[in-house]
Amino acid sequence: MRYLDEVCHSTTMSGNGDFTKKCHKFFEEKYGFKKVLLCTSGTDALEMCAMLCDLKPGDEVIVPSYTFVSTALAFLREGAKVVFADSGKDNPNISVDDIKPLVNEHTKVISVVHYAGIACDMDAIMDFAKSRGLLVVEDAAHSIDSYYKGRPLGGIGHLGAFSFHETKNISSGEGGMLVVNDERFIRRAEIIWEKGTNRAEFYRGMVNKYGWCDMGSSFLPSEFNAAYLWAQLEQIQDIQGKRVAIWNTYDKFLRGNLNNGIVIPDIPAYATNNAHMYYLLCPSLKYRTAFMEYLKEHGVISTFHYLPLHSSSYYKDKHDGRELPNCDRYGDCLVRLPLYYELDLDDVEKIAKLILDFKRNESF
Numbered sequence: 104m105r106y107l108d109e110v111c112h113s114t115t116m117s118g119n120g121d122f123t124k125k126c127h128k129f130f131e132e133k134y135g136f137k138k139v140l141l142c143t144s145g146t147d148a149l150e151m152c153a154m155l156c157d158l159k160p161g162d163e164v165i166v167p168s169y170t171f172v173s174t175a176l177a178f179l180r181e182g183a184k185v186v187f188a189d190s191g192k193d194n195p196n197i198s199v200d201d202i203k204p205l206v207n208e209h210t211k212v213i214s215v216v217h218y219a220g221i222a223c224d225m226d227a228i229m230d231f232a233k234s235r236g237l238l239v240v241e242d243a244a245h246s247i248d249s250y251y252k253g254r255p256l257g258g259i260g261h262l263g264a265f266s267f268h269e270t271k272n273i274s275s276g277e278g279g280m281l282v283v284n285d286e287r288f289i290r291r292a293e294i295i296w297e298k299g300t301n302r303a304e305f306y307r308g309m310v311n312k313y314g315w316c317d318m319g320s321s322f323l324p325s326e327f328n329a330a331y332l333w334a335q336l337e338q339i340q341d342i343q344g345k346r347v348a349i350w351n352t353y354d355k356f357l358r359g360n361l362n363n364g365i366v367i368p369d370i371p372a373y374a375t376n377n378a379h380m381y382y383l384l385c386p387s388l389k390y391r392t393a394f395m396e397y398l399k400e401h402g403v404i405s406t407f408h409y410l411p412l413h414s415s416s417y418y419k420d421k422h423d424g425r426e427l428p429n430c431d432r433y434g435d436c437l438v439r440l441p442l443y444y445e446l447d448l449d450d451v452e453k454i455a456k457l458i459l460d461f462k463r464n465e466s467f
């Protein structure tokens with residue numbers, strides 16, 4: 104509240120003020136990101152990525168089907184054709200094996216999602232992209248403070264996008280961040296961010312007036328959002344520590360102890376776990392419905408997502424008809440358990456015990 108009050112009494116309530124700059128500095132210093140720009144949402148950060156990729160009609164972008172709409176929508180709005188990749192068998196991420204068969208002379212971009220903050224195998228994807236001259240955009244919406252072989256997620260592809268929506272580990276209500284890892288894009292990113300003008304250069308005293316130089320939009324969040332975010336960045340270790348403790352408590356009780364057909368995916372050795380999500384895989388949609396109902400009857404609200412994009416009402420006629428069975432399985436079978444900062448570890452234990460007691464019904 105103190106920081107919000109400070110903004111109320113400051114001369115800058117719009118974007119790119121002191122709190123925005125503090126947040127930028129934090130992310131650039133802590134994670135070594137070359138250039139970051141806070142945005143009004145993860146969707147906006149992805150839209151900026153898509154604009155920076157400079158797509159032309161007929162260009163193709165490979166995107167997982169098992170993701171939030173924005174991962175695909177951002178590229179579609181730029182006139183590209185979205186080609187959906189299936190997820191892996193072991194977790195919802197896409198791998199180079201899923202991507203390779205989809206690449207042709209029209210492919211320009213691969214957009215990966217690090218599902219639940221668990222890294223895709225980025226070395227293989229980056230090597231392949233390099234060999235074919237493709238850009239890589241990391242949808243790191245879930246991935247704050249998560250790493251691949253010691254490198255922070257969002258900082259590996261050419262561009263990265265984070266979300267600070269209220270469902271994420273750190274949040275500004277609605278919010279997001281563009282990460283520019285390839286220097287070629289830095290100047291244009293700032294211009295797109297500032298409604299197509301070079302106002303950021305003007306504020307730095309690099310030009311004596313600013314004007315319209317390119318496409319753009321109003322992607323900057325206000326100082327209120329940045330101040331709210333800053334308060335959490337100051338506490339990020341505590342927030343992450345608490346989330347990891349909750350995740351570990353679920354895991355301690357559940358992993359290796361479930362004999363009711365529910366599966367807990369493994370975390371690959373190359374990935375860290377930022378405790379964004381604790382999720383389980385049920386054997387079928389019918390099973391998941393019954394399982395979630397059982398939890399609800401015991402006062403526990405679990406959730407599911409995503410509805411596969413390739414078979415969505417908006418895209419199914421545009422999709423090329425390929426079956427994406429792993430994506431469908433996650434769409435039908437994945438359940439997210441409660442995981443939020445205020446959740447008590449005793450309650451986590453109670454939820455885990457409820458899950459262990461769920462009896463498998465053979466008709467599922």
Ligand SMILES: Cc1ncc(COP(=O)(O)O)c(C=O)c1O
Pocket residue numbers: 144145146147170171173174216242244245265266267268277278279
């Ligand atoms: C994988 C993924 N990408 C992008 C987004 C969009 O982020 P935002 O809600 O901040 O626009 C989300 C939102 O949950 C997401 O889960």
